[in-house]
Amino acid sequence: MKITSALRAAKRAPVLQVAKTGVAIALSWFLAGLLLQVEMPIFAAIATLLVVAPSVNQSLMKGVERSLGVVLGVVIAIIGTFVLGTETWAVMIAILVAMGVAWLVRASPGVTNQMVISAMLVIALGQGSFDYSLLRIVETVIGALVGIGVNMLIVPPVLVGPAREKMADLGSETAATMVRLADALVATHTPGQLQGLMIEARLLRPMRDAAAKAIEDGYESLMLNPRRSKHRAELEEMKRVLDEVLSPIGTQVLGMTRAYFDHYTDSLAEEPAAHDIADQLDRAAHDVRLVVHEADINPEPMTSMIPALTEPLELRPPRGGNWILIGALMEDLRRIRMGLVKDEAD
Template identity: 60%
Template sequence: MRIPAAIRASRRSPLLQVVKSAAATIAAWLLAGWVVPGQLPVFAAIAALLVVQPSVNQSLSKALERSIGVIVGVIIAVSLGLLLGSPSWIVLLAIVVAMLIAWAFRATPGTGNQVAISAMLVLALGSTPDYALARIAETLIGVVIGIVVNALIVPPVLTGPARRDLGLLGAELAASLDRLAAALPEPQRPQRLQELMLEVRLLRPMKDAAEASIAAGEESLTLNPRRSAHREELREMRALLERLSPIVTQTIGMTRAYFDHYDDSIGLEPAVTAIAEQLRRAGHDVRLAVQIADVAPEPDTLTSAIPALTAPLVIPPAASGHWILIGSLMEDLRRIRGELVDEE
């Protein structure tokens, strides 16, 4: 029986993250038990466990969410306990009141749930002001320990996934340019034309994946003590993605134009051979840009360090039946060249 995707991640979390969560939970339990004796320090352990996140910035956000949720929930529980006593139904009333207050203040779902859970636990375990203050202190101890552990014990820097996804995008983009260059001068079967379109459409999700990975890497540097050593690396990755993104759009557009306007006589146009050669050169320069940025997926496969694109291509007018396709390819090629040679 397969484990449902809803409870199983596509990949494991780093083992270091598990170790840090365990260390923060144990430390919070021991310290809170010593500072606030008398009750099991459950609130501290839960806070520390939740606060250790994949990045220091996320830890801070989770810490604020947890702290505010617990404080508001405790205040609601103590207030209702003082006003109405301790009948069993007051727990349900506290949950409803906590959810309504969170909704009224437009709290995040995590904060709203935390308010309700804290109110319920305080009323179920003890609604006296002393107990409530002790639970707030516990939570703050757990929050602080979670942040400190995540910030000091190898704080995560997510540059690896960004480098990998950007390298894969560059390699596939260069391969798409090469495939189109190989297809232009030769007659193509309908099945091969369909394959060209399917392959080039992979560029969009790959670009989105690279964008998400770089954004995650940038987010991981926020409030991270190790950020100075990696900030420039991610800045260069972002700049390379901004150069490659328009080329992705142009490559998909060129392949689509070829697919839509194809006929067997296209390869006879003198301009097509020249365009195909420029596409191969563009593929070379894409690989070179990725290699220079140190994100090439196969560093052992070296590309010539000399850019292949030189002067803009000048071609004679195309035959009347193909001038739309030739013109479209030329305009997209001009834009690709502009990105690769840094022209406005």
């Protein structure tokens, strides 16, 4: 791994996030200095820097986390000063004690880091003074409150857009996988082509997981967000489409591709039933795109707004030894149809 890749992020933070953090730090610095009459309210600035998060919910949790860490760290510093004094080695002992206490209570990394930093700075800079310690606690709380407030007031980030993009990608890839399988059913293939078909089908799993994670992030971004009522219905519809349509259909399509890969024979391309199933897969792919379009996940215009799955497939008896594969494909196709045709699902 190159050093530059380890030190650089995959992408830049949004400009709005950087601007909000800068505004929040400046405001907390000014406010803490004005209220507490201190020249360098470093604790307030640090708290604000760490609290301004991508979502209001995360911001609130970080505010509680940092404030609790400071309180515990200051308490350790006061007790350490009373017992050990303010010698240089007392700072090291206070750091070790803070780490030990955090480990015993299973504190989060944020609380642990804040405990250690606060204990160290209170002894090193404030000589364990109670007044200094109390000021640092109040200063940190001011910084955390300012960070939370600014994150709520300056266009809180709503992560509905990324969820919509992931769902649109999943819907498009699900339909594309069905079309590829339909094309494969009516042609002969080399082992390498079959392997490629299987590899492409397996891409549906990570795409489904990415869509689910994006929806979860979207819900989290709406918690304690003033604009949550406007976007919650969108996320609920995306989650319904994912859970009731795309996820089950993706499972069935992957199973169909696996069965085709395992039981493929060149004679299958001449099987009338294979051509019938291929036609149904093409129709089902259209209807998958239609579901995604109607859910406002993908606003691109459809060539046809009429569902393509109209009449159930009447299967003709397969020839030769292909009846096992045809039967397996038909069962998965039946389940796909149930997920797309509401009347039959009901």
